[in-house]
Amino acid sequence: NAGVTQTPKFRVLKTGQSMTLLCAQDMNHEYMYWYRQDPGMGLRLIHYSVGEGTTAKGEVPDGYNVSRLKKQNFLLGLESAAPSQTSVYFCASSPPEGGYNEQFFGPGTRLTVL
Amino acid sequence: GQNIDQPTEMTATEGAIVQINCTYQTSGFNGLFWYQQHAGEAPTFLSYNVLDGLEEKGRFSSFLSRSKGYSYLLLKELQMKDSASYLCAVMDSNYQLIWGAGTKLIIKP
Numbered sequence: 001n002a003g004v005t006q007t008p009k010f011r012v013l014k015t016g017q018s019m020t021l022l023c024a025q026d027m028n029h030e031y032m033y034w035y036r037q038d039p040g041m042g043l044r045l046i047h048y049s050v051g052e053g054t055t056a057k058g059e060v061p062d063g064y065n066v067s068r069l070k071k072q073n074f075l076l077g078l079e080s081a082a083p084s085q086t087s088v089y090f091c092a093s094s095p096p097e098g099g100y101n102e103q104f105f106g107p108g109t110r111l112t113v114l
Numbered sequence: 115g116q117n118i119d120q121p122t123e124m125t126a127t128e129g130a131i132v133q134i135n136c137t138y139q140t141s142g143f144n145g146l147f148w149y150q151q152h153a154g155e156a157p158t159f160l161s162y163n164v165l166d167g168l169e170e171k172g173r174f175s176s177f178l179s180r181s182k183g184y185s186y187l188l189l190k191e192l193q194m195k196d197s198a199s200y201l202c203a204v205m206d207s208n209y210q211l212i213w214g215a216g217t218k219l220i221i222k223p
Binding site for chain 2 (some may be wrong): 040045048058090101102103105106108109
């Protein structure tokens with residue numbers, strides 16, 4: 001099993017450009033998450049999904065959109081990139097809530113917006 | 115508001131013991147997690163506490179006191195490969211994880 005994979009691993013964008021980050025998991029997990037990680041700050045939740053066809057806003061959703069058309073995939077879109085979106089983006093997945101539900105993380109995407 | 119506090123950086127010696135503290139204030143509590151994150155890599159799960167007390171797993175142990183809003187991660191017999199950041203996270207009443215900024219642990223020979 002590959003676990004959680006993310007593409008691309010690195011990307012440089014110019015201000016105003018758009019892009020989509022892809023996350024895929026092969027563990028049949030219901031829940032998927034997109035986080036960003038910035039120096040000196042904890043992981044911050046952007047959007048999450050509790051199942052195929054559902055999405056919800058997290059702590060910092062502005063400037064991002066997501067889609068979960070298939071259970072195994074969770075896409076994060078930036079419609080018009082801004083320098084403030086320079087960050088490391090992590091996707092994670094977990095089994096349904098209730099009790100112990102460890103989150104499994106992908107390797108991350110390092111995004112720079114010039 | 116919700117808040118997770120942990121020291122920014124700690125230094126310890128190879129072979130020694132180190133304790134990394136975490137205090138939290140969250141809306142609801144559904145468990146506390148510790149993750150390890152090596153530089154440039156993804157976080158990986160270390161431990162989970164939902165009841166008060168100590169959970170031991172090999173060289174790593176994690177303690178929780180819900181009444182005090184306090185946890186610690188204890189690392190014994192430190193090895194150079196333990197140099198990493200250690201992230202404390204609390205699952206709130208909405209089953210979302212609230213993350214601390216992480217403690218960077220530096221191990222010296």
